[in-house]
Amino acid sequence: MDTLNVLLMAFISIVLINNLVFTKFLGICPYLGVSGRIDMAFGMGMAVTFVVTLSGTLTWLIDHLILIDTPLEVTRYVCFILVIAGAVQLVEMYLRKFFPSLYESFGIFLPLITTNCAILGLCLFLNLEMIDNLLEAVVRSFGAGIGFTMAICIMAGIRENLNMTDVPKCLKGAPITLITAGILAMAFMGFAGMIR
Numbered sequence: 001m002d003t004l005n006v007l008l009m010a011f012i013s014i015v016l017i018n019n020l021v022f023t024k025f026l027g028i029c030p031y032l033g034v035s036g037r038i039d040m041a042f043g044m045g046m047a048v049t050f051v052v053t054l055s056g057t058l059t060w061l062i063d064h065l066i067l068i069d070t071p072l073e074v075t076r077y078v079c080f081i082l083v084i085a086g087a088v089q090l091v092e093m094y095l096r097k098f099f100p101s102l103y104e105s106f107g108i109f110l111p112l113i114t115t116n117c118a119i120l121g122l123c124l125f126l127n128l129e130m131i132d133n134l135l136e137a138v139v140r141s142f143g144a145g146i147g148f149t150m151a152i153c154i155m156a157g158i159r160e161n162l163n164m165t166d167v168p169k170c171l172k173g174a175p176i177t178l179i180t181a182g183i184l185a186m187a188f189m190g191f192a193g194m195i196r
Contacts, residue, residue, distance in 0.1 A: 007139045014143035020118045021151040022188035027118030031152050032177060034109050041156035042149065043102045044109065047095070049145025051087040052119045056141025058083045059123040060134060080123045081114075088114045118148060154184065 020026045027048070034044045059080045067073045092110055095103040103110065113119070122144045126137050158180055167176050 003135075007136060010136055011139050011143040014140050015147040015150065016188070017191045017194055019147040019151060019188055020121060020144055021148060022185045023192075024118075024121060025185075026121045027116050027148055028181075029112065030109050030116060031148075031155060032181065034106065035152050035155040035159055035177075038153060038156040038160060040102075040105055041152040043099075044106065045145070045149025045152050047091045047106075047110065048113060048116065048119070048148050049142065050091055051084065051113055051116075052122055052145040052148070053138070053142045054087045054090075055080070055084045055119055056122050056126055056144070057134070057138050058087075060126050060131070060137040060141075063127045064132075064134075076127070080120060084119050084123070085114045118144070151184070155181065158184075 014020075018024070021028065021031050030044055030048070035041045062079055062083065063076065067076055067079065088111065091113070092103070095106070095110065122141060126140060131137050131140070155177075159177065162176060162180070171179070
């Protein structure tokens with residue numbers, strides 16, 4: 001039962017309290033670039049969730065089974081980037097085959113998941129925080145993806161509503177989006193200190 005509590009707290013922590021977008025400001029490019037429509041935002045969130053879960057799990061395994069305490073430890077970044085790129089290729093092939101309209105609507109943002117700093121950041125956090133449990137690494141990886149999906153969907157919902165409101169001309173577009181992102185980040189700071 002104690003393990004279940006630890007895993008639940010780790011999941012809640014990475015989704016709400018230590019959300020990579022709102023607290024670490026990682027993954028901002030797709031967060032701002034693809035959050036114009038809720039359907040695109042959800043699709044991107046699911047793609048990132050798959051990639052971050054697979055990448056976090058595989059990089060934890062590679063790091064703990066192969067790299068740690070060997071001279072190969074200096075290749076950590078290269079290995080992590082190769083794993084992330086491979087996972088993104090899987091997502092890209094899947095979307096191109098089964099969801100061509102979603103694949104086309106993502107445009108350049110789908111291949112850019114490879115360079116999404118939220119994914120590389122999570123892989124580094126998992127391995128630098130010395131998480132010694134594979135199950136916890138998987139839960140944190142999946143939670144980071146869910147947290148990203150939640151963040152991008154919240155932003156997309158707000159931006160869709162902003163399109164129907166009377167925003168002053170000087171604030172239309174990027175300014176109101178950045179103001180909204182800042183307010184959302186401050187709102188999520190209210191969760192700080194709830195769980196470590």
